[in-house]
Amino acid sequence: MxxxxxxxxxxxxxxxxxxxxxxxxxxxxxxxxxxxxxxxxxxEPPKRVRLIDPKNLAEGMNYFPEHRLFVFKKGNEVWAISAICQHLGCTVNFVPFGQKVKKKILGKIIEEEWEFHCPCHGSKYTQDGDIYAGPAPRGLPHYPLEIDPATGFLVVDMSREVKKDWRLKV
Ligand code: FES
CATH class of the missing domain: 1.20.5 (Single alpha-helices involved in coiled-coils or other helix-helix interfaces)
Known part of the structure; x- marks a missing residue:
């Protein structure tokens, strides 16, 4: 070349x-x-979601992992509590006591059948979702439920919160 x-x-x-x-x-x-x-x-995932036919709810705790939501049923009353820890968003564990237990929490004696404990940094919530230990700055949100008139299914609205004594009669 x-x-x-x-x-x-x-x-x-x-x-x-x-x-x-x-x-x-x-x-x-x-x-x-x-x-x-x-x-x-x-x-974001939808805030209003269809859950289940209320006839199929078990008495006591029902967990919906896809929505990280607890729905409780006692007799004809149902209510929903978020399973998302208010510290950094881990999923809290449902901790049943198997019976009613009297506990002194934040200076008050309260009777509980279960609590919610966060496995990440130790936040503890009462049966009603009130925070009493750990770094979470607030309690677990309660969401309103309603019956969809078209399907008869239970619907939760996670865009707004309700008071902890809010109940839907089914
Ligand atoms: S995420 Fe629950 S205590 Fe930190």
Whole structure:
């Protein structure tokens, strides 16, 4: 190969590199522009969800892992408590006592059949979801339930909270 041919090949090689860099830069600019056309939306799970035919609820605790939600049934009353720890969002454990137990919590004697304990950093919630130990800044939210008139199924609305003594009669 002559010197002239070697120089020509080198020139061609450098041109190709230049083209590659140019196309890469253009591609990056175009990709950035295309991405800017899509809004930054966080797709959250729906807040209002259908749960179950209330006839199929067990007496006591019913857990819906896909919604991280406890639904309790006592006689003809039902209510819903979130299973999401209010510290950093771990799922709390349901801790049943098997009987009514009197406990002194925050200076008051209360009777409980269960509690909620967070396995992550030790927050503890009473049977009603009130926080009494650990780093969680607030209690577990209670959500309203209703019966969907079209299907007869229980529906929970997790977009709003209700007081802890709120009950739905079924
Ligand atoms: S996430 Fe429950 S105590 Fe930290």
């Amino acid at each position: 002559t010197d002239k041919e070697i120089k020509s090949k080198r020139r061609e090689f450098l041109k190709n590199i230049g083209r590659l860099v140019g196309y890469g830069t253009l591609g990056g600019v175009f990709a950035g522009f295309a991405r800017s056309l899509w809004p930054n939306i966080l797709y």
